[in-house]
Amino acid sequence: MPTPRNNKKSAGAPKRSTFWSILRWTVGACAAGAASGVLLCVFVFAYIYQQLPPIDALTDYRPKVPLRVWSADGKLIGEFGEERRDFVKIADVPQHVKDAILSAEDDGFYEHPGIEVTGILRAAVINVLTGRRGQGGSTITMQVARNFFLTTQRTYTRKLYEIAMSFKIEHELTKDQILEIYMNQIYLGQRAYGFASAARTYFGRPLDQISVGEAATIAGLPVAPSAYNPIVNPTRATMRRNYVLRRMYDLGRIDELTYQTEKSLPMQVRKAVEPDAPVNTNASADTVTAHYAAELARMLMYDIFGSETYTRGLNVYTTIRTEEQRAAVESVRRHLIAYDHRYGYRGPEGRVDLGAAADRPKVIRAALEHRTSSPFMLPAVVLEASPKKIVAAISPTETVELDEESLRFARRHLAAKPARGIEPIVPGSIIRVMHPLSGKNVDKIWTLGQVPRVETAFVAADFNTGAVHALVGGFDFNLNMFNHVTQAWRQPGSSFKPFIYSAALERGFTPATVINDAPISIDPKLTGGKLWEPKNYEGRFDGPMPLYRALELSKNLVSIRIMQAITPAYAQQYIERFGFAAKNHPANLPMALGAGSVTPWQMLGGYMVFANGGYRVQPYLIDRVTDATGATLMQATNRQAGDPSIRAVDERNAFVMNSLLHRVAVNGTARRATALLKRDDIAGKTGTSNDSQDAWFCGYAGNTVAVGWMGYDQPKPLGSRETGGGLVLPIWVDYMRTALKDVPETTRVQPESVVERDGLYFYRDPVGGVDDASALSVDQAARDLVRDQIF
Template sequence: MKIKKTQNSWLKKAFKWLTITGFCGAGAAIGIGLVVFSVVYYQLPPIDALTQYRPKVPLRIYTADGDLIGEFGEERRDYVPFEEIPRHVKLAILAAEDDGFYEHSGIELTGFIRAALANIITGRRGQGGSTITMQVARNFFLSSERSYTRKLYEVALAFKIEQNLSKDKIFEVYANQIFLGHRSYGFGSASKTYFGKDLRDLSISEAAVLAGLPVAPSAYNPLVNMRRATMRRNYVLGRMFNLGYIDEITYASAIAQPIEVRQTTAEQQKTQLQTQELHAGYIAELARMLMVPYFKDTIYDQGINVYTTIRSRDQLIASNTVRQNMIEYDRRYGYRGVEGYADLSHEETREANIRMALSKVISSSNLLPGVVTELTPKRMTVQLYDGETVQLDDKGFAFAQRFIAKKGQTLKGRYKEKELKVGAVVRVTQDRKGKWSLGQIPAVESAFISANFNTGAIYSLVGGFDFKINQFNHVTQAWRQPGSSFKPFIYSAALDKGFTPATVINDAPLSIDPRLTGGKLWEPRNDDRKYDGPMTLADAIARSKNLVSIRIVQAIDPYYAQQFVSRFGFDPKNHPPLLTMALGVGSVTPWEMVTGYSVFANGGYLVQPYLIEKVTDSQGNVLMQAHNAKVGDGAPRTLDARNAYVMHSLLHGVAVRGTGRRAGNALKREDMGVKTGTTNDALDAWFAGYAGEITAVGWMGYDQPKSLGANAYGAGLVLPVWVDYMKNVLKDAPEYYRPQPADVVEINGQPFYADQVGDTVQTLGLGESTTPGEVDPITETIRDQIF
């Protein structure tokens, strides 16, 4: 018994010693921990980025009616204040990330301890036990490195954040800052990225999909892996049910709903016709460039909103008709060959090779890249990037027969190099009836611009076929020869020199002295190589007679003509004072041309086109507002009202009986005036004019100038685009009224300056003077002598 007592005594002493040691050790550990934590805490950076939170919101470009057409910035974000985040979205986030958020003080101890034990047992740092506050700390101030030191700083920051911000503010910062995949930051942006709707319009199922993303956006992204996204959504919905956030009926209904993300539109995208897109890339980029000088580097993350003058419907019509016109023109000249090849010889790498080949090809609306997987004389099968296949019958690829080798034959030269065969990378397009055919990106380029001629507001701007493929904006950057579309500005100068619509001018062959052309004899001719002898100035512009225009420039002096065109906004230095000015061999852009024709349309005022209506900050406060000089409100008069009125009469004549009569017959409007334009060797084709309150100019040509074809004219290539646009946007629009100036009189249906009726240039190039009454017999006599 004595021995036993001694043993018990020893055990008690040992236990006491261990207890004291344990408490001392724990105390020391706690003390050391507090000291370390204190040191870390006081080394923390200021959290001004949170207390004065200003999320990075990209620059956004809108149409006048509010359609988003461009976004520039590294982070796509739609800031949503806490009170505007729907309750079911908040609950989904809490269920998925931190259901104790409103109870703990920055750290959820049980979760933290559970994660720490899991890391110790597994030997990996896989679990973090992070609360929403800790995630905010990490996202703003720390790297993604997984280490115990970083975790300590994360905990310390979480405490500091909780001391300085309310719970609601922390949640708001988290909900707007967290990365959710596809360049989307915050739930507001992700809602639009994945579902194409505002956050307030999300269903509970959709909210659960987004709430499941923060843990691993790449793994649970519904655009990348629908199976994983569905599993993660179901987990979040289960958490919401178990926590009592939703009832059993709501849970069952949400679980049963399929995830219909915005780009399940894989099918919609595949069959989407070009009529559904604005093709406003050129507009967005131009607006961005115009804003950079004002906002510098801050432009991409301050939430600046730029509202343009573009009208969505106008842009939709213009872009669609321009693209379709280019496709039809390009198709007439045949197929140019495939864009590459994918190796389909090995089944195990077949799908990967197809995706690799297609990833190198830029897609364009309704010209989708694919790989030929089957080709027979009667059928072609093409696999698209998403794995779907489309079928083409023999009519669908008939225009590419030169690139298909017949059985037992081998192609040669360029046909062999771009042979259409199994494995070829091609493009397919679908018509409105759902039928697929072979397509290609047009080699030709085009431009179109329309604007209100009284205000200068640009309603549509198409800088080319597709901004993703060619960023060169042909409206603002393409300096091209205007050809005959420049003649109205020469005729306007002639009116100021005493010419009238009734002036008779000889359309006869002309030889220009080599001393006036730099040493080479110049014998210009009309486009149709025909000469019709004496005709009135009104008939000459309607029929676009080159020889008449040259005689006019001779008469009024090229230097005078050069200075006169500045009244329409043209830079004289781009139009050398030579007789060739009569044929439009200077340099203009479509932007300049719409400015010039607007002067005729609005009665003589120089109104500059403008694209930006207003600029606001992220809160909607107006930072900049357009104050463009308009007709009657600051725009300078640069052309006599009577000159503008007479020119309208002449340009209307072009639409009624001249080279633009197809436009006149289509629109049947008295307020329209037009002019065609084709340069030498058909390098450029133009159609310009106005109707209603709109001036519109279209152009077509190759970037590396070459002929558009032997019989290519502006009236055939560009007129249809102009007409299609005007017919649609002016449907039911009233005609624009142009009052006749008091100093203009009408004689035999032709307008004259009242003070020049008896003192005008009556003939040119006939060899003698005539009076209006003598025109007809003289015309007949001279025509008989010439022809």
């Protein structure tokens, strides 16, 4: 019989066998489960991969590059588009910039296949432990996939698609191609997309000119552009920069000296950039203000390219010259403010309740945000006001004390008991402040200002080529976007008389023809039913005088008698040679006094004819247009002076008219121009419309013709004694000081068809007068006056 010990051994064997069976079953089940899981993952991944969209957006990458408008000398004067972006090829990216990006975002970019398993696992563990989906473990390739094809929603499904798309991108693109797309596409704050745009936005320099520390600053932005914005959060941006510098040092991409040096430097960004700067902005603080020219260029491009204007990366190169544009802007600004000051301070623009001291920064910020800012005049909130002192806040943290001139300018509004209708300046009043127009250390002095209600236009061009060198459409584009150069239809007044005199030369008049400056009454039938008794500006009549002297003194009665002789119908037809539409100049006698409608742009083209020898050269603003790659899409082919196909008047007419306009600038209403500029090639004509509602000066010297206008948008008198010679001629002179610097005087060669006698010029072969058989019909009284040569 078996012993008990043998019985025990027999009983334990089944137990061990069962254990190993369970173990084998468990291992097998786990292996099967793992295999099934792997197969399921492969199946899911394969399914997801098959559902991925094509990556044409990457293989044919066309970033949204904004429209940029440039001056003739390469200054950025306007930028239009939803995204600021400068496309840069990977070969043109400096090595230290690439090192900064890779150190901050993906140091193993050139080694991994598009994903980094350790990074994903690390992020997954952290997400599980924290219960949050904050870590993504994204490589540069995964960021590209997300930015182009996926949402930013943090889900595991989106992450799977992101991983699959990364593999697809890596399969079809090279590493350099992926990095190039990433560097041009990523958002980096301040509406800047791509590293090249960020370099210009934050530091005002091209990408290849930024330092290692600046590259580290930009490279630190993708993770959180708003949190590490060096403009908004310089402290956090410095911390992030230093982290990226440390990564570069640890990875051996910079040495210790560079690391320590760059780390110790203060954060310095371009001051011109504001957190809420508009998309249409200048490149830097010293860039010329040419918003009206930039907007005009934008409008012209949109007419051609439509919505692609703002995404195609067009570069528009204008004919604007930076130095001359700046001179025009400063001259317009100075003289408009001076005119406005002559008529007194009108009072504050509004008022806010400052409340408690603790609430003031918030109140001030809100008040200033609701006021349109101007580069010339800043809105400010008054904190203290008395006849002896004005203190105002130009920001929640910065205050200024205004100068003594401000106290004199606003004395009626600072009185203890202001007169009726005078709005007092008190704490909480919203005013405008600016630096003085002249004097020493003006950038440290603040004075009281007010936005002029009067507006202006100024435009200048080369009269031989038509290239526009300066264009100012108003006092300030930010305050009034209406371009008065091209859009304002106004009465030209006496500045239109030269075109009537030019017509008179073709009808037999000469500079020596004597006309009577005497009172005249015009039959109501010729004026629409109302008796017209025109007068000269100065209110007196000087009797018989030669034609040249009548133009010098801008005699209205002489111009009307000339118009009677040549007839309004002939004059209306004749002025079309200069680019004026007949429909805007009714065929009646007031046309002789500039009663029609013109724009400053038209007047610029008209005076070019007198300046360049008789050719109708078209003013133009755009020289060429290129795309994002630099390929030329459009090139100006403007016909220039000397081209017989654009002759408007013959050379003898242009030469005689130039001599007459030169006399105006020497002896007549524009003599101030010659006296101040001390040149002998100046010619031009002042203009003041009826009731002084429009003031003009149109003139030329050297190779430049310039036209200026001043008036109110809603026409009303500028003042009882205000004229074009007093208001606009000074703007013209100040501009010409810059435009004519180092430009020699222009000498015009007398044509053989012109003879000189006693300092006056005449046609060698006289033309038929109004009595000629081919002349248009005129009344008998006018015929008699022409015959006697005395009006």
